[in-house]
Amino acid sequence: MKTPWITLLLAIIHGATGLFILVISAWFIAACAIAPAGFNYMLPAVVIRALALLRIASGYGHMWAGHRDLLARTAGLRHRLFKRLTNHRIGRKAQLADALSEHTETLASVWIACISQLASALLLLPLLLIAGVMLSLPGTIWLALLGIGWLILTVWVVVKSLAIAVKQVAAQHELTEQSEAYLRCSSLWHLYTQAQHERPTAMRLWSLETRLNTLSQQAVWLLQALCFVMLGLYAWYAGAEVYANPLAMILPLVLFAAPDWLGRAVATTTFAARFQNAQDALASLEMRKVNLQPAVSGHVRLQNFCAAGRHVAPVSANLPSTGIVTVNGASGAGKSSLLQAIAGEIPYRGRKYCAGITLQPGLVENWLYVEQTPVILQATLRENLAPARKICDEAIRQVLKDLGLSSMKNLNEWLGAGGRSLSGGERKRIAIARALLAEKQVLLIDEPFEGLDVFSCKTLAQLFNKIAETKLLIIATHIGVSQLQVTTSVTMSQACQSDKLCEHA
Incomplete structure (x- = not known):
């Protein structure tokens, strides 16, 4: 299917306007403290309000366009699956239900759930760095280090989540086999003693899902810790000339807000595990050909x-x-x-x-x-x-x-x-x-x-x-x-x- 450029564009505008509001607000706060007589307070306030309206509009637009694209992609993936089933049947009904609901929705939601967030972060970081160099922003080097740290953290989360995905697939197969074997013996259950009832459990699968969610939270916490460390070092090594510059307020606020505009991109990279699981599940459907x-x-x-x-x-x-x-x-x-x-x-x-x-x-x-x-x-x-x-x-x-x-x-x-x-x-x-x-x-x-x-x-x-x-x-x-x-x-x-x-x- 086609790339949802409108959804991507609206996601980038939503993220960019939020960052611009932060940057302009930081400068405006510092400038007001040292502004001379005749300083135009109205223009920055109007710009901030206009950016806020644009952020709200782009946010709603991204949700609307993204969900339209999600529904269209889900329908398209299901139609492809129906075509595969024209002369075939899936042996396990649970596989069919998962394929039609969970797996197709996971594959269809990759743009709105993951790629939009990553694209926004990958575009905003270089733009912020370029703007810092062009404006001689104090502490621009810390923005470069923030980008490197975010990239390393993102790669780490993806690698860890894919490793968990492999274990999830194995746990799902094991649970399916145990459940089918247990249900096949249903006619003999009344003969079993309490000790003989070895009911299948999804505890291992739930444990892996919890690990995936914990990994997402840990990534955001590590990013926040990195930002606090960088903020402390920036304040420690900054000289008197930095504190006299209104632009010096921009970097601290950008670092404080990094878990918001960069944290979501890191957290969504655990989606790689769910995406990989869904792809493998649809590719490995056990089908039998029928005339x-x-x-x-x-x-x-x-x-x-x-x-x-x-x-x-x-x-x-x-x-x-x-x-x-x-x-x-x-x-x-x-x-x-x-x-x-x-x-x-x-x-x-x-x-x-x-x-x-x-x-x-x-x-x-x-x-x-x-x-x-x-x-x-x-x-x-x-x-x-x-x-x-x-x-x-x-x-x-x-x-x-x-x-x-x-x-x-x-x-x-x-x-x-x-x-x-x-x-x-x-x-x-x-x-x-x-x-x-x-x-x-x-x-x-x-x-x-x-x-x-x-x-x-x-x-x-x-x-x-x-x-x-x-x-x-x-x-x-x-x-x-x-x-x-x-x-x-x-x-x-x-x-x-x-x-x-x-x-x-």
């Missing part, structure tokens, strides 16, 4: 069908071309894995037919699986509902109204951290709205009524009835909704018994 088959519609037939690698009995069933098919069964019976296998999201055993055509393993272009715990992006409502293509606002609002979410009128409202928090039912209905806007012929929806109140279940069931007039809806649920007009149903336990009887016969 994408052309759109097909019609009656669906499953023959000895089940998800591969799961301890569930196969299912044989005939499903209509339109209508509602419910998949029932106890928890752990394999309802979710059956829907994922039918959709082609995971490998399967057995055969799958549609309109008499044998479907090969992989995704079908006009079939869509809606997961039980949907991923909600930290983005606007519009980007959550239409993440990969543009859809007119009227269509989006109509779907939201049909799902009982008509209160969400502002499509630019931010969802997630720093914005609107969603209940479990709202998250589920937003995922269903996203699926309906995708306009697929076959929708496989996992537990749509879970977490909804009675009225919302009734509204959703009525909407499903209307959609099922032209589409096939396969719904896995353990909640009975009387308003749902079910065409046929598949009960996992009954299907298992039926298969065993057929196999015995």
